[in-house]
Amino acid sequence: MTTTASSRGFLRSLLSKPMSAASLIVLAIIVIATVFAGVLAPYEPDAQDLTAALQGPSSAHWLGTGELGRDVLSRMMYGGRVTLIAALIAGATFILAGVPAGMLAGYRGGRFDQVVLKTADLVFAVPVMIVLLVVLAIFPGNEFAAMAVFGLLGAPGLARVVRSATLGIRNELYVKAAVASGIRDRVIVLRHVLPRVSGTILVQASVFTAGAVLMETGLGFLGLGTQNASWGSLVAEASRNLGIHPWLLIPSGAIIITFIMSVNLLADGVRDTLAERYTPPAAKVRAPRGGAKANAGASATAEATPVAGGADNAGAARASAAADPHALLSVRSLTVTLPIDGVPTDIIRDVSFDIQPGEAMGLVGESGSGKTMTALSILGLLPAGGRITSGSVTVEGTDVATMNKAALRRLRGGRIGWISQDPISSLDPSFTVGWQVAEAVRSHRPMSRRAAWQHALTLLEKVKLPDVERVAKSYPHQLSGGMAQRVGIAAALAADPVLVIADEPTTALDVTVQADILALLRDLQADGLGVLLITHNWGVLADLCDRAAVMYAGQVVETADLRALVHGPEHPYTAALLACDPHQARPGAPLPALDGAVPPPPQWPQGCHFQSRCPFVKDDCRTGAIALADGSDSSRAVRCHHPLTRQEVTL
Amino acid sequence: MIAPDHAPASRPQAPQGDPSAPLLSVRDLHVQYRRPGRRSTPVDAVRGVSLDVPRGRSIGLVGESGSGKSTIGSAILGLTPVTSGTVTYAGTDITHASRSERRLHARRMQAVFQDPFGSMNPAVTVGDTVTEALRHNLKLGKQEIEERLLRALDDVGMPASCAERYPAQFSGGQRQRLAIARALVMNPEFIVCDEPTSALDLSIQAQILNVLLDLRERRGLSYLFISHDLTVVRHLCDEMVVLYAGAVVERGPAHVVAESPAHPYTRALLASAPVPDPDQQRARRELRLEAGNAGSGAPRPDHGCRFAHRCPFAVDRCATAEPTLAPVGDSAAACFLAEDIRERGLLA
Numbered sequence: 001m002t003t004t005a006s007s008r009g010f011l012r013s014l015l016s017k018p019m020s021a022a023s024l025i026v027l028a029i030i031v032i033a034t035v036f037a038g039v040l041a042p043y044e045p046d047a048q049d050l051t052a053a054l055q056g057p058s059s060a061h062w063l064g065t066g067e068l069g070r071d072v073l074s075r076m077m078y079g080g081r082v083t084l085i086a087a088l089i090a091g092a093t094f095i096l097a098g099v100p101a102g103m104l105a106g107y108r109g110g111r112f113d114q115v116v117l118k119t120a121d122l123v124f125a126v127p128v129m130i131v132l133l134v135v136l137a138i139f140p141g142n143e144f145a146a147m148a149v150f151g152l153l154g155a156p157g158l159a160r161v162v163r164s165a166t167l168g169i170r171n172e173l174y175v176k177a178a179v180a181s182g183i184r185d186r187v188i189v190l191r192h193v194l195p196r197v198s199g200t201i202l203v204q205a206s207v208f209t210a211g212a213v214l215m216e217t218g219l220g221f222l223g224l225g226t227q228n229a230s231w232g233s234l235v236a237e238a239s240r241n242l243g244i245h246p247w248l249l250i251p252s253g254a255i256i257i258t259f260i261m262s263v264n265l266l267a268d269g270v271r272d273t274l275a276e277r278y279t280p281p282a283a284k285v286r287a288p289r290g291g292a293k294a295n296a297g298a299s300a301t302a303e304a305t306p307v308a309g310g311a312d313n314a315g316a317a318r319a320s321a322a323a324d325p326h327a328l329l330s331v332r333s334l335t336v337t338l339p340i341d342g343v344p345t346d347i348i349r350d351v352s353f354d355i356q357p358g359e360a361m362g363l364v365g366e367s368g369s370g371k372t373m374t375a376l377s378i379l380g381l382l383p384a385g386g387r388i389t390s391g392s393v394t395v396e397g398t399d400v401a402t403m404n405k406a407a408l409r410r411l412r413g414g415r416i417g418w419i420s421q422d423p424i425s426s427l428d429p430s431f432t433v434g435w436q437v438a439e440a441v442r443s444h445r446p447m448s449r450r451a452a453w454q455h456a457l458t459l460l461e462k463v464k465l466p467d468v469e470r471v472a473k474s475y476p477h478q479l480s481g482g483m484a485q486r487v488g489i490a491a492a493l494a495a496d497p498v499l500v501i502a503d504e505p506t507t508a509l510d511v512t513v514q515a516d517i518l519a520l521l522r523d524l525q526a527d528g529l530g531v532l533l534i535t536h537n538w539g540v541l542a543d544l545c546d547r548a549a550v551m552y553a554g555q556v557v558e559t560a561d562l563r564a565l566v567h568g569p570e571h572p573y574t575a576a577l578l579a580c581d582p583h584q585a586r587p588g589a590p591l592p593a594l595d596g597a598v599p600p601p602p603q604w605p606q607g608c609h610f611q612s613r614c615p616f617v618k619d620d621c622r623t624g625a626i627a628l629a630d631g632s633d634s635s636r637a638v639r640c641h642h643p644l645t646r647q648e649v650t651l
Numbered sequence: 652m653i654a655p656d657h658a659p660a661s662r663p664q665a666p667q668g669d670p671s672a673p674l675l676s677v678r679d680l681h682v683q684y685r686r687p688g689r690r691s692t693p694v695d696a697v698r699g700v701s702l703d704v705p706r707g708r709s710i711g712l713v714g715e716s717g718s719g720k721s722t723i724g725s726a727i728l729g730l731t732p733v734t735s736g737t738v739t740y741a742g743t744d745i746t747h748a749s750r751s752e753r754r755l756h757a758r759r760m761q762a763v764f765q766d767p768f769g770s771m772n773p774a775v776t777v778g779d780t781v782t783e784a785l786r787h788n789l790k791l792g793k794q795e796i797e798e799r800l801l802r803a804l805d806d807v808g809m810p811a812s813c814a815e816r817y818p819a820q821f822s823g824g825q826r827q828r829l830a831i832a833r834a835l836v837m838n839p840e841f842i843v844c845d846e847p848t849s850a851l852d853l854s855i856q857a858q859i860l861n862v863l864l865d866l867r868e869r870r871g872l873s874y875l876f877i878s879h880d881l882t883v884v885r886h887l888c889d890e891m892v893v894l895y896a897g898a899v900v901e902r903g904p905a906h907v908v909a910e911s912p913a914h915p916y917t918r919a920l921l922a923s924a925p926v927p928d929p930d931q932q933r934a935r936r937e938l939r940l941e942a943g944n945a946g947s948g949a950p951r952p953d954h955g956c957r958f959a960h961r962c963p964f965a966v967d968r969c970a971t972a973e974p975t976l977a978p979v980g981d982s983a984a985a986c987f988l989a990e991d992i993r994e995r996g997l998l999a
Contacts, residue, residue: 173769174780177830180728181784181837182757185750191783192772277774366852367823481716510715510879515923515939536852539925542932563929580857582886583926587906590864591886593857597822 013273020269023262030259034080043071045078045229054245063251066237072251075229080255082230083216086147090212093151095205098158103189103197105159106166116163120156128153132215136224143216143225143232150215151208158204165197199271206267210260217256231256323394327354328499328530329378329416333391336377338601345601347373349554350391352628355499360521360531362541362562364577365551368598371534374551375501378532379412396498414444417492419502423484427476433487434460434472437494444495459490463520482513489520499530506540518543538581542566547635550574553598553609556628560636570631570643573610608640616642672742673703674841674873675727675760680736682722682897696722698897699736704841709867709874711884711905713920714894720877723894724845727875728762729753740841754788761834765846767826771818778814781833789837803835806869807862824855831862841873848883860887881924885909893917896957903982913984913993915962956986964988 015021033040042062049069056064063072105116131153132146139145169175169192178188219225220232221239231252238248323330336348348370355361363371376382378393380400393400395415403411412418420426427436437456438449447455453472460468463486476484485505492500502521506514521544525531535541541548542562549559550573558571569575578584579592596613605611608621620641631638682697697719704710714720725731727738729748738746745756764770771780778800785796801811807828818826827847834842844863848856864887866872878884884891884905891905893914901914912918922939926932951957952970959969968987979989986992 173764173766174772176730177762177764177770177833178783179730180757180762180843181833182754182788183784184754184787187787191775191787195774366854511923512715512919515925518925519936537925538853538927539932542927542929543925543936566927566929577854578927580853581927582857582860582882585886587886588864590861591857593861594854595858597824597855 010273010277013276014269017269017272019265020273023265023269026258026262027266030080030255030262031084033077034084037074037077037081041071041074041077043074045075046070047074054241054248056247064247066234066248067241072234072248075234076231076251076255079229079231079234082143082226082228083213083232086143086216086230087209087212089144090147090151090154090215091205091209093148094154094158094208095201097152097155098204099162099201101155102159102162103166103193106163107170107185107189107193113163116156116159120160123153123156126153132219133224136219141224141226143219143230146219146225147212147216150212154208154211158201158208161200161204162197165200166193169193169196195274199274202274203267203271206263210263213256213260323392323399324354325394325397326356327394328357328359328396329355329532330394331374331378331391332394334374334377334388334393335390336373336382336386337389338373338383338386340600340602343602346389346604347386347554347601348377349604350625350628351549351551351554351556352391353549353556353559355530355532357498357530358525358528359547360525360533360545362533362535362545362548363551364535364538364541364548366536366577366598368553368600369551370554371551372503373554375503375532375534378501379416379418380408381412410444413440413492413497414495415498417495417497417500419485419489419492419500419505421504421507423481423488423508424476424479426488427484427491429476432473432475433479433484437472437487437491440491440494456490456494459493460487462493463487463490465490480513481509482516485509485513485517486520489517489524493524497529499532500524501532501534503534504536505533507535507537514540515543538566538578539583550577553604554601555609555639556637557610557639558631558637559628560631560633564633564636568632570636570638570645571610571640572614572616572644575644576613576615616644618642673705674741675704675875676737676739677702677723677727678737678739680723680726680738681734682719682726682731683734695897697726700894700897700899701736702892702899702902704873704875706840707867707871707873708890709876709888711888711891712875712877712894713879713881713884713891715879715920717896718894719897720879720894721845722897724762724843724875724877728760728843757784757788758837759839760841760843761837761839762843762845763827763830763834763847765849767823767830767850768818770830771826773818775817776814777816777818777821777829780818781814781829781836784833785836799836799838800832803832806835806866807832808858822855823851824858827851827855827859828862831859831866835866835870838870839872841875843875843877845877846879847876849879856883863887881909881920893920896951898957899976899985900958901982901984901986902976903980907981911993911996913979913982913989914958914986915964915988915992916958917984918992918995919961964992 015024047070049065051069052061052065053067053069054065055061058064061071061073063076066072066075101116105113128150131149135146135149136142175188175192178192213231216225216230217232217235220230220234221236223236225232227233234252235249238252241248323332331354332352334348334351335346337344338347339345351374353361363374365371373382377386377388378400388401395411400408400411427433434453434456437459438452441447441455441459442449442452457468457472460472465471465483465486471479471483471487479487505521506517509517518540521531525544531544533541533544545562547560548562548565549556550565550571551557552573558565558569558574565574566578569578576592576594580594582591585591594613599605599609599612605622607623608614608626611617611621614621618641626639626641628637628639630636631643678701680697680700681695683693684696685693700719700723702710712720712723722731726733729745733746736746737744740756740760745752748756771777781803782796782800785791785799800814804811804813809825809828809832813821813829821829848859851859860883863874867874874887876884876888888905891903891908892899893901893908893916895916901908901912901917908917909921912921922935926935952960955971955973956962956965956969957973959965962969966987974985974987976983976985977989979993
């Protein structure tokens with residue numbers, strides 16, 4: 001049931017590509033003309049008209065005539081049978097021998113894999129043409145035998161490609177999961193592996209089949225192929241008469257080129273359509289947890305043009321408050337819009353906070369709460385189409401919106417350093433880490449390579465790496481996760497920044513290494529560096545930060561001194577997020593879990609964004625925007641109509 | 652059961668279906684990996700690990716990356732070849748079980764993996780993925796498949812309507828619920844959970860832990876719970892096994908190990924895991940300073956105690972002899988100074 005539905009969808013999306021649809025039509029015409037040549041062709045293939053030999057196109061002979069006055073169009077239609085069957089035989093042999101060998105070699109590995117690889121190496125060294133000549137000497141004029149051998153000789157190449165594709169898929173977790181649930185290899189290969197490699201197989205097979213058509217033509221040209229009408233013998237005929245009647249080469253040449261091009265274009269379309277099924281449909285707003293997040297800033301981003309504007313956003317109660325000129329970073333009523341499915345949608349709404357010199361502030365919340373997007377907008381590194389629609393970001397008294405490109409570049413990696421979540425993949429694997437840190441130094445301060453290298457060593461020492469000379473000459477993959485993160489921090493410090501933004505800097509690390517990295521960040525902070533820490537881990541927050549802002553669905557819902565926040569949360573979301581931590585729970589008892597998930601930006605409700613998950617929701621929470629209002633003490637602000645009191649929290 | 656011919660003849664075989672025998676029993680497990688390259692020396696990923704999972708109990712396997720905890724899980728599931736030692740499941744030796752024997756065991760033993768994004772084929776509907784083993788392994792009828800699917804989805808708190816949709820349409824937490832449902836449809840008695848919550852947010856982690864706790868209660872499941880997070884293991888498991896460099900360094904009731912560790916490594920792990928309360932965390936930090944810095948960068952010794960180079964309590968003896976697991980009160984630790992370490996206790 002599902003298969004028919006999905007195959008119908010497959011055909012529809014294939015035909016929606018103009019190139020694929022056109023080549024499908026062309027191929028259909030060629031195949032129909034060939035298969036039904038007996039009915040459709042105007043003449044018999046060998047019907048002779050000696051009075052009209054070697055004529056150009058005419059009403060009687062649309063494509064003219066060849067030697068002995070045989071009709072070119074009819075010979076092409078009948079000849080297509082021979083050529084296409086020959087190509088099909090070659091293609092089928094190629095797939096039937098190459099795919100099973102490659103998949104088994106990739107999936108099973110071991111000795112069979114060795115045999116397949118060695119055979120492939122051996123066959124690559126065999127001169128194809130000579131083998132074909134031998135075959136044709138044994139079976140004179142038997143093109144089909146030659147084509148089967150041609151397919152066999154090509155198969156090892158396919159086997160190698162399929163093998164490496166299979167190797168990759170075999171290591172996919174879902175194949176492992178299928179093995180663990182006791183599913184037969186045969187089923188796994190057919191259900192999980194074959195569909196994934198089918199695109200590769202198709203492309204390989206179509207290129208090969210097209211090559212087989214050329215090979216058939218070549219054999220015909222050499223006079224070694226069939227003596228009957230075929231595209232090859234047509235070309236041979238044309239070449240014999242090239243001097244007296246060059247027109248003859250045009251129909252046969254054109255049909256071969258058209259056929260090969262259509263096959264290749266169709267195969268490309270099929271491969272793309274298959275590949276679409278393996279990529280999630282909608283462009284996701286937030287990157288999945290893991291390395292992708294770290295690269296969000298580097299790739300697929302465009303220079304956002306920050307616009308400080310007067311868009312009168314509801315809930316911008318504190319918008320009037322001016323930016324703090326003494327703060328390192330002052331974010332005021334920041335609202336960021338990004339097109340989602342073509343609709344401009346707020347992804348950050350009315351976010352305000354300050355970081356003073358030497359202060360460490362945390363941004364905490366679930367994934368999808370907008371923590372990383374806030375940080376990216378501070379650096380002007382929003383994804384394509386994203387822009388600041390209201391509010392301001394002020395760095396050391398200068399509004400980022402007023403900065404030109406050069407100033408923005410000085411800001412990024414200059415005044416503000418960035419520490420990413422996945423240290424190893426944020427370093428380029430083909431350069432030594434010392435070189436990369438030195439480049440970071442040179443990009444902000446012109447100096448000689450030697451001086452930059454020396455400075456890089458100083459930085460690596462500053463992040464407490466042992467044996468810096470050796471580490472500097474290592475490549476990223478030679479370092480442990482903790483060492484790579486220290487290198488990442490050294491690179492972030494390259495231009496002597498006043499503030500570093502650390503986006504989940506320890507999520508990928510072991511706890512003991514995490515503690516070391518946090519200790520390093522704490523030391524740097526003690527030397528006067530401001531830190532904006534993005535995290536979802538309360539423990540990491542407690543270890544480093546003095547103050548925190550809790551984010552939920554694009555808004556800051558509570559900000560306070562960390563001690564006050566942890567001991568007496570006033571926003572129900574803060575309280576719920578704290579309660580989820582198993583530290584506080586009685587072992588074995590159900591955790592007071594927060595049901596559901598953060599709503600994505602297009603589904604933000606009117607009123608409080610947390611209303612759908614809030615146990616204390618009242619009617620007035622569902623209408624109108626809620627402002628971030630002063631809380632019970634001076635350091636605190638809460639975006640809630642009914643802030644919690646101490647008693648409610650302990651309940 | 653047919654024993655493979657290369658297996659040693661004298662293998663301890665518990666009688667079939669003995670209710671008092673542990674469900675899963677691992678004895679002196681060794682796993683070696685060979686790095687790519689012809690003359691490389693093999694890496695000892697697991698060095699003589701023994702553990703039991705009694706019926707209806709949850710055992711937590713804790714350690715840092717490279718400690719061998721996931722390798723043990725893979726070896727139990729037959730995804731990694733075992734170098735030596737035995738894995739016995741419900742009285743049957745499955746160490747070198749063939750794929751067809753494994754197929755029978757898959758009805759009772761299932762797995763949930765860490766990465767909810769990678770563990771499902773993106774081109775197959777969720778319902779298809781969840782019921783795959785029912786169709787292709789158990790070969791059940793349509794109606795029974797449907798019933799089991801609905802029950803499993805209900806057990807993990809997912810609506811029946813989600814079966815028609817594709818993995819890309821679900822969040823990480825939802826996918827992890829579906830991965831648990833895939834294990835549940837087989838009606839297993841034992842599930843290997845390999846870091847099932849490490850890729851999730853705190854709030855989602857809490858949801859998944861609640862699902863696992865609830866299933867243990869309702870279906871009487873046993874878990875082998877592999878995690879780097881002591882807090883999570885302590886919350887979910889009855890017993891805790893701490894691994895370091897491929898060997899067990901401490902084991903015992905989860906709360907005992909988490910509250911009064913007897914091995915310096917366990918102590919270092921506990922001191923390193925930060926707590927949400929800033930004041931408590933400050934105290935822990937001081938404890939950690941006292942417990943010594945872990946990142947000395949020195950290579951791990953290959954004789955004596957493997958933890959000696961990171962251990963603030965190491966004495967001369969630690970460099971020459973490797974301590975074995977010895978009982979310390981209710982638990983057991985592989986440390987010459989276990990009694991002292993336990994008495995020192997943990998702050999906060």
